[in-house]
Amino acid sequence: MAQSLAAAGQKLERRTVVSVLLFPHQPYASKPYRVLLFRRSDKVSTYRRKLAPIAGSVETYDKSPLHAAWRELKEETSFGPQQIELWRRGAGFEFTDQKVVVVGEGDHQVKGRVWKVWPFAFRLTKETADYSNDVDKLGLKMNFEHLGCQWQNVDDVLSGKILDDCVPRLEVTLGQVWVDPDSILYQALEELRLDHSHGARELATMAVKSLIKIVEHDQQTQRPGDVTEWWKGFQRQAFHLAFNGRPSMAAAISNAVATALKEAKNQIDPSAPNYLENVRQSLDASVAKRGEISRQVSHQFSRFLRDTFRPAAQGRTGEKERIKILTLSSSSTIKTAILHALDADGSLSMELRILESRPLNEGVSFANALTEEAQRRHEPGATGPFIDDRLRIVLASDASVGVLSKDVDLVIIGADRISEAGDVSNKTGSLAAALISKAVTNGTAAVVCISESEKIAVPGAAADHPEEDNDKTELTSSWGKPQPAALWDEMITVRNVYFEWVPAQHIDYYVCEDGTLSTQDIRQRSKRIYEMMNEVFTVEQGLNIFETPGRL
Structure with a gap:
């Protein structure tokens, strides 16, 4: 098909565009499910009078297709982050329309065009939510490109019922971002979205396990068919898990999904009737490997303490003493690394200072997990050396970061990206811990990031990655029930941000499963990860469904 597209579009103009669909604040809240479509005016160059999403070209000055989507939304509707929020991104696709008439200046007409489409789904914010179907209440200010807009039934688009009145391939654009609420994929996306108790590594494993559930479901419900078509559909479901389940943790999730997908594809034999079973077994093996990676991270942290940190620390003090470590909240990676280090070196003693995080108070969970493990080792038949005499834990509020930073040796942070x-990118409070510990210790404290290398993101600036602002009631519920002043809602904005960025200049060491990395190592791995993503999320030769580096 790729060759036929190329042949058909060889002499046609090519145009890369974003296609932006708008949904209610709660897209699945009630049936019929709705999508907001716009009636194109007579002043646009193509598809006049047709129903369409917000759309426009990706210009050379756009940092990314997503940047272009935000720009087009602002230009055509006046809406910005106060009124709408990114909900999902869809896999890019390409098609040729040889019948389209492109009208330029002086009614000059050009027939035919090859379109490369980047689909996006936005939804109304809670403050802008329209529950009455009255688009006049939305406050849209449409420009000359549209005559009006109206809510349409999602099923009417997907079924083809109204496609004669729509721009071409609207059903494909919608299909790239819409997920059947009765599907295994939808359940998996909801699990990732709602899970606020696990970190990026655990969520990445959950995503790969969800791929297994999808394959098992297909084994039970599908007859053996065209393996190529099945794989394309499976790729698109994997794309959703990688990028739409939990965008703030997409680095780890997408890396894990892409790695598992790459290995599974190598097991497909089109002539084998049991290709689904081969894929399932490959995905099972990917899950098993993930546990080994975590053990390798812990091993490398122990080596770091032995070979890099402790000799330097002993050089300062002249004798072995309890290492003072500052960390925050709760991290399964850090917990496992701490326990492994104590197990690997019987002479090692630690004072672990944990900054409690709010509003979920995960620090106490971290401290409790360590004390429970220490207690377990005293039980009959238990394995592992005693650690309660070599591990002391100090737990304090995150506001006490200055106090707990006094004479600290190491500041350990995890990573979500x-x-x-x-x-x-790590839990909010990480930047304060890094900066204040350096100031309080006159620069002697070392800031160490412990993380699996899968959390290295594809090329792109930190500012390009999504910020996760969570349910503010998690925070406000701890305030009791004060009587707010009449102007409270007008004057006060409550934010519940889980993650923040710690710039590389404030981090001394990066410890992963392969050892200690430099920033140059990270840059090279980022490029290789992009290359793998581009290879895995490719549906046809020369046609990928993943965005280009630097344009994310």
């Missing part, structure tokens, strides 16, 4: 430049 690492940019190509080495900037680290």
